[in-house]
Amino acid sequence: NAGVTQTPxxxxxxxxxxxxxxxxxxxxxxxxxxxxxxxxxxxxxxxYSASEGTTDKGEVPNGYNVSRLNKREFxxxxxxxxxxxxxxxxxxxxxxxxxxxxxxxxxxxxxxIL
Amino acid sequence: AQSVAQPEDQVNVAEGNPLTVKCTYSVSGxxxxxxxxxxxxxxLQFLLKYxxxxxxxxxxxxxxxxxxxxxTSFHLKKPSALVSDSALYFCAVRFFGGGxxxxxxxGLGTSLGVNP
Numbered sequence: 001n002a003g004v005t006q007t008p009x010x011x012x013x014x015x016x017x018x019x020x021x022x023x024x025x026x027x028x029x030x031x032x033x034x035x036x037x038x039x040x041x042x043x044x045x046x047x048y049s050a051s052e053g054t055t056d057k058g059e060v061p062n063g064y065n066v067s068r069l070n071k072r073e074f075x076x077x078x079x080x081x082x083x084x085x086x087x088x089x090x091x092x093x094x095x096x097x098x099x100x101x102x103x104x105x106x107x108x109x110x111x112x113i114l
Numbered sequence: 115a116q117s118v119a120q121p122e123d124q125v126n127v128a129e130g131n132p133l134t135v136k137c138t139y140s141v142s143g144x145x146x147x148x149x150x151x152x153x154x155x156x157x158l159q160f161l162l163k164y165x166x167x168x169x170x171x172x173x174x175x176x177x178x179x180x181x182x183x184x185x186t187s188f189h190l191k192k193p194s195a196l197v198s199d200s201a202l203y204f205c206a207v208r209f210f211g212g213g214x215x216x217x218x219x220x221g222l223g224t225s226l227g228v229n230p
Contacts (some may be wrong), residue, residue: 004157040222041222042204042221043158043220058217090158099146100146100163102150104160105158107157108155108157
């Protein structure tokens with residue numbers, strides 16, 4: 001089982017460039033999440049999608065947009081990258097009808113913005 | 115405000131010794147509690163959870179955690195540490211305060227070092 005797959009694994013951008021981070025899960029999960037991880041700040045939720053067709057803002061949504069393309073895929077877009085968005089980005093998913101299910105994480109995209 | 119605290123940024127233990135990684139929380143209602151581990155250059159992996167029932171829960175890789183409602187704590191433990199346990203550990207809590215209840219509140223993480 002692949003679980004949660006993120007692409008690309010690494011990316012370097014220049015300030016002002018745009019890019020889309022891709023995430024796909026093969027566990028038939030309803031809910032998907034995008035986090036960023038920065039040293040000393042733990043995980044911060046950017047956006048989440050409780051189910052196909054819905055998206056909601058998390059703690060730090062500014063500068064990002066998301067698309068829940070279908071049940072499997074949830075993409076994160078940086079329209080105009082800024083150095084402050086240099087981070088490691090993780091996608092996660094969770095399933096089941098109850099909220100006691102753990103989240104499953106991809107291995108991250110390491111993004112540097114110069 | 116809902117919050118999770120991991121009071122120690124770093125914990126160091128000798129191989130073979132017991133280890134404890136601390137977590138306390140402040141949420142309303144009955145929380146669901148989780149521990150995750152992160153190895154270098156990897157995503158987080160689920161270790162164990164407390165939902166209800168027995169206060170001592172067992173998880174992957176020999177880890178266990180004890181839920182203490184009066185102290186609002188959920189400390190991660192292992193009787194005998196391995197060098198391979200060296201990693202970053204995160205505590206997380208799901209609370210039910212309205213809105214979408216699938217979001218988690220995350221601690222900042224504790225770096226565990228196990229010395230041979």
